[in-house]
Amino acid sequence: MIHFYHVTKRFDQYSTALHDVTFHIEKGEFVFLTGASGAGKSTLLKLILRQIQPSDGQVVVNGRNLKSMRRSQLPFFRREIGMVFQDFKLIERMTVFENLSFILTVLGIPPREHKKRAYGALRAVSLHHKLNAYPLQLSGGEQQRIAIARALINEPLVIVADEPTGNLDPDLTQEIVQIFAEANMRGSTVLIATHDRELIEQSGRRVITLDRGRITDERVAVPQRAPRVESIFGIGG
Ligand SMILES: Nc1ncnc2c1ncn2[C@@H]1O[C@H](COP(=O)(O)OP(=O)(O)OP(=O)(O)O)[C@@H](O)[C@H]1O
Ligand SMILES: [Mg+2]
Incomplete structure (x- = not known):
């Protein structure tokens, strides 16, 4: 690989x-x-x-x-390829869902699938209850897990x-x-x-x-x- x-x-x-x-x-x-x-x-x-x-x-x-x-x-x-860096950057003026939706748009996923995909990715990192939070309302570790969810959202090879x-x-x-x-x-x-x-x-x-x-x-x-x-x-x- x-x-x-x-x-x-x-x-x-x-x-x-x-x-x-x-x-x-x-x-x-x-x-x-x-x-x-x-x-x-x-x-x-x-x-x-x-x-x-x-x-x-x-x-x-x-x-x-x-x-x-x-x-x-x-x-x-x-x-x-899913990539995770130490200096992960979530977009602060967007909610967790909007951050994920933004990436899904880049990946060419149709908008009607975004809620389901975002929810699934957040479940994998146990943060599905934070869908509507803004990054600054989360701890550093939670932000890191959201960044990982974002990297894994497309089930990369x-x-x-x-x-x-x-x-x-x-x-x-x-x-x-x-x-x-x-x-x-x-x-x-x-x-x-x-x-x-x-x-x-x-x-x-x-x-x-x-x-x-x-x-x-x-x-x-x-x-x-x-x-x-x-x-x-x-x-x-
Ligand atoms: N853009 C660059 N221009 C010049 N030298 C570079 C550049 N990027 C890295 N290097 C050099 O290449 C070497 C390896 O750097 P690299 O960042 O890959 O190390 P690393 O193992 O990731 O270190 P760390 O654990 O500190 O992150 C270092 O000597 C670094 O100075
Ligand atoms: Mg390094």
């Missing part, structure tokens, strides 16, 4: 954000992307969204080679999130990961960039680690929970 082949991204002669990065994420996977500040996480996500182009190598997303894709195809391509749980408390972090997990179970492929070690360690999901623009580690995080019964009784490996 997401394929990087020897991707290098140089911004200028002093700054190479990604060096020869190759990885593959298959349809239906849920993957974390981690690494220190400046490691290249946001750059990698921007390449997936084709906000920027690689200096070298190829990026293929949902069967489309982003290098040869025409500009006129870009809006159609982006409709298949691919969901890309850059630090979606930054600045949130641990309970809310779990709730937000759960929202992504449910979207993943409905069929979306998910890639989340995060610094949050604990979140990754607990997840049991695949992790791609970047170190100064290179992939250093690709593994599945082992949940740090109580030992499994098998290991207590010495059964199995």
